[in-house]
Amino acid sequence: MSLRRLYWTTLAGQWRGGLVLLLCSALEGVPAFFSGRLVELAVDRGFAAGSPATGLVWLGLFGLAALLGALGSRMVWHQLGQVVEPLRDELVTAVVRGVLHDESPPRNQPDASGVARITQHVEVVRDATGGLLVQARGTLVTTIGALAGLVTVAGGLVVPVAIPVVVAVTGFACLLPSLARRQRAAAIAEEHMAATAGASLAGLRDVVACGGEPIATLAVYEAVDAQARAAVRVARSGALRSLVISVGAFVPLLLALVLAPGMVARGELTAGAALGALVYLATTMQPALRGLAATASTVVLRLLVALRRLSETARVPAVQDGDARPRGSDVRLRGLTFGWGAAAEPVLRDLDLDLRPGDHLAVVGPSGIGKSTLAGLVTGMLTPQEGRVLLGGVPVRDVPPALRHELVALIPQEAYVFAGTVRDNLALFAPGASDAVLLAAVTAIGADDLLRRLGGLDGTIGHGGEGVSAGEAQQLALARVYATSARVVILDEATSHLDPPSEARAERAFAARDGVLVVIAHRLSSALRAHRVLVMDGRETVLGSHAELLARSVRYAELMQAWAPVTGEAATEVPLPAGNAVPAGADVVRRHRVSRTTRAS
CATH class of the missing domain: 3.40.50.300 (P-loop containing nucleotide triphosphate hydrolases)
Structure with missing residues (x-):
């Protein structure tokens, strides 16, 4: 069984917790779907119609929807550990088994690289999985709810708003391979630095006794510099990613601000519908797109890189164990x-x-x-x-x-x-x-x-x-x-x-x-x-x-x-x-x- 298969099998085994997360997601998406629509009703049937009390009632319902969404979010965090913690236990077991079966292990001293795999890569997988279950899932639910609400409020704005979003997502997808390579290089550099520093510290007395401090120091410095260079390359890719995300997040809002006044003047939109569309874009769609892109470019990439690196060093138990029966105890x-x-x-x-x-x-x-x-x-x-x-x-x-x-x-x-x-x-x-x-x-x-x-x-x-x-x-x-x-x-x-x-x-x-x-x-x-x-x-x-x-x-x-x-x-x-x-x-x-x-x- 491969490590990725173990990953998905373990997650699938927590289907009850996943079902609870799905139900909580539906509750969490309530304000995303109703926010713009309730603002439209508050303006058109309340404040614009000369009835502030009616407008306040609609806004009160908006607040109630937000409370329901907050309750859903709280339930999501409450159930998250039941899904993620068993996954971490399985991965730690696989890493330890890999360390024990290493053909050339460091004998009579800690395996610093093995510790790095547990404390870094396994925790990356754990945190990334938790982030996906919370952020990406919530972002997806929010985006779908916002799009559905935008269609009901201002269908004429959907097409021009969607064009820059598609362009940004396409550009972002083209950056993913480069991001993945640089993230993997950074992970390997972290392991190498941990192994070098661990070996130097474990043999510190011998290093001093042999007068090898300059050599040991140079080795550690080179490992630290290599890790720093890898981190800088990842940061540069992240900056370019942020630029692409900004295009997809802000341009739709600018287009809506430019197009909405003309559509209101021509009678294609009411003032409340225009304001509701801006609510969907500014408070729901824009944060959702930025969160989804950020999650895909950091959490997903780190998850894939960590799983690949763990697969190269960890061991997953064989599906079939031996079945021989000893005849005695000699x-x-x-x-x-x-x-x-x-x-x-x-x-x-x-x-x-x-x-x-x-x-x-x-x-x-x-x-x-x-x-x-x-x-x-x-x-x-x-x-x-x-x-x-x-x-x-x-x-x-x-x-x-x-x-x-x-x-x-x-x-x-x-x-x-x-x-x-x-x-x-x-x-x-x-x-x-x-x-x-x-x-x-x-x-x-x-x-x-x-x-x-x-x-x-x-x-x-x-x-x-x-x-x-x-x-x-x-x-x-x-x-x-x-x-x-x-x-x-x-x-x-x-x-x-x-x-x-x-x-x-x-x-x-x-x-x-x-x-x-x-x-x-x-x-x-x-x-x-x-x-x-x-x-x-x-x-x-x-x-x-x-x-x-x-x-x-x-x-x-x-x-x-x-x-x-x-x-x-x-x-x-x-x-x-x-x-x-x-x-x-x-x-x-x-x-x-x-x-x-x-x-x-």
Whole structure:
């Protein structure tokens, strides 16, 4: 499904709100249709006929029509959010999905261009859609009402008034392609400026340390200048557009002022009809035409440009999901290869690995070597460039998302908690779980003291996790997944803010569930508790037990000896192995070289 199709499908799904807007539009158009006619009657049958009271009555009806129109406008604004807000939610989802599936994303730092797409382009689409539903719709209703009223009051003025309007609209249509190109160029320049400034600010310490301030400053200045030039070009096109609009808006009024006196003198119009025609043109038609042209040249153009730009970067969910059904919860990796970008050195190359229910695997290695990337591949969030990830004998990406989310759970380092009750946070992935199940999960993880401090399951958590520390948020995230039926659980440094005893209790609790447990180790004590350890060091990926790897793997022994003196925890003391010998019990899963500059999680 394309993004434009998603746009129209989402709007069509809000048909009830659209129907209310249509009814409100009819009410809003009441003064546009009756204004000139009521003024004509007030003059011809009231003031000109020597009956001021009658004229005031007609003017009073004019005021009543204006009040009805104002009521319609108020109802329009009241209903607008029910149509526009669901659209924004869908677009933000599409943008986030596009950011997550970017082939060359900025790793370990914010995606400034992705943020720009959400805060600029999505908001442009939202505001433009709201503007069209309010302004263009109201302008169209007003214009139709004014034309219909003008025909009933002064039909002889319709043709000469329509000629300059047609000329102006035609000229304006010829300007639209140029306006669209310049608006798109301005949007791309805004994204480039945001990405350049975001990259410079995110790496400010490195820039200063390397003495690269002049280069970084020049890059930001060039991006700002490019954005300014694009904005100036858009402004110049806007000025020309305003000139064309003025021709279509003011010339009809001037023609009416020139022609009306002669038509009154010849008896073709009454004085009241002439005044009513001027009311239609000056107070209704002219503002309507200017508003319609302004909306088409700014709102519509920005809407089309933003949708096109979002279509180039966002991802819309596929219509058909996979329908494969896993046979069990074992995980098999075969020939797995993945790199961040087509030209980047793979962080995983030709990796084989088997995990069965009851397995407890720890993944260790230097930061940035690809451990979190491995987690993303196992969960199906990332697609391997080569090889396969099988869940229960079927490709994990072919498993329907809803079923995959039930079977596989990933707990990241940054735990997510939201404003609401503790029960709501714990039952996020298991909404049907009973209080007994939630309490058992809390106890298993060792978070009973935290639950009591928060006031039990009915206790509340503030916005952004207010009142909950980073470690407590991790405990809630662990208990949240423990309460689910997930058979494959991956802890991606999910206990980094816990003290060692709490970390050990949480890992043992998940290991006792008899599913597959993968722990991306924050502390090497996790390797001591695991059945097997996968060592990733950029040269080779080695699999074995703690004792086997400690005896034979140079990298693993170095990591253990560097960790134990700092933490005070004891590791089995053996001499460092000579060379890269690996025992028969340890599997060299696959040897591969990894560039130290490769972007990896």
